Amino acid sequence: MVELLGVVMPDIVAFFLIGELAVFAVIVAAFVLARLHRGRHHHYVMLAAFLVDMVVFKPLMTARAFSGVWGEYPWSGTSILPHMVLDSLALVAGLGAIFLGFRYRVKKDANMFMPPEGKMHRWLGRAFIVLWTITLLGGLRIFMDAYVP
Numbered sequence: 320m321v322e323l324l325g326v327v328m329p330d331i332v333a334f335f336l337i338g339e340l341a342v343f344a345v346i347v348a349a350f351v352l353a354r355l356h357r358g359r360h361h362h363y364v365m366l367a368a369f370l371v372d373m374v375v376f377k378p379l380m381t382a383r384a385f386s387g388v389w390g391e392y393p394w395s396g397t398s399i400l401p402h403m404v405l406d407s408l409a410l411v412a413g414l415g416a417i418f419l420g421f422r423y424r425v426k427k428d429a430n431m432f433m434p435p436e437g438k439m440h441r442w443l444g445r446a447f448i449v450l451w452t453i454t455l456l457g458g459l460r461i462f463m464d465a466y467v468p
């Protein structure tokens with residue numbers, strides 16, 4: 320067990336909490352880079368955040384949910400099922416944004432731009448960020464219900 324800001328929680332939960340807040344900060348940074356038309360840096364930073372989240376945090380959280388610590392599927396009395404459904408939608412939007420990013424990007428003078436045909440990348444990318452953020456808020460609610468007195 321570990322104590323953070325007066326709240327006692329299992330080590331793995333502290334890892335999820337700090338890790339997902341860090342991923343959120345990186346996603347925001349990647350979005351700002353896109354707004355500043357730094358497409359090349361935007362794509363590296365967004366890909367790093369997406370991969371770390373989908374390869375490290377989300378599989379570990381899913382494994383914890385199915386380990387029985389929250390009870391059996393569909394985890395009655397918790398918000399875990401809607402949390403997972405939202406995350407699956409975020410995953411689909413994120414994969415779509417990545418596909419369209421590579422499909423339509425234009426490389427020029429060591430930078431990367433999105434021509435008008437790539438506007439669906441922008442919309443799917445924004446959908447990913449919104450869905451991912453709502454999923455994070457849902458996760459924070461589950462955390463508060465379980466560990467904050």
Ligand code: HEM
Pocket residue numbers: 350353354355356357358359361362365366369413414416417420421424425431432433440441442443444445447448
């Ligand atoms: C999960 C992954 C990604 C997300 C969520 C995402 C999201 C976004 C968003 C929301 C914008 C529009 C920002 C705005 O103007 O409001 C954008 C722009 C852009 N994205 Fe991505 N993106 C992702 C991955 C990629 C990848 C893999 C590439 C390239 C291979 C890429 C290349 C670009 C480029 C070139 C722009 C235009 C930047 C500019 O305005 O000059 N993105 N992205």
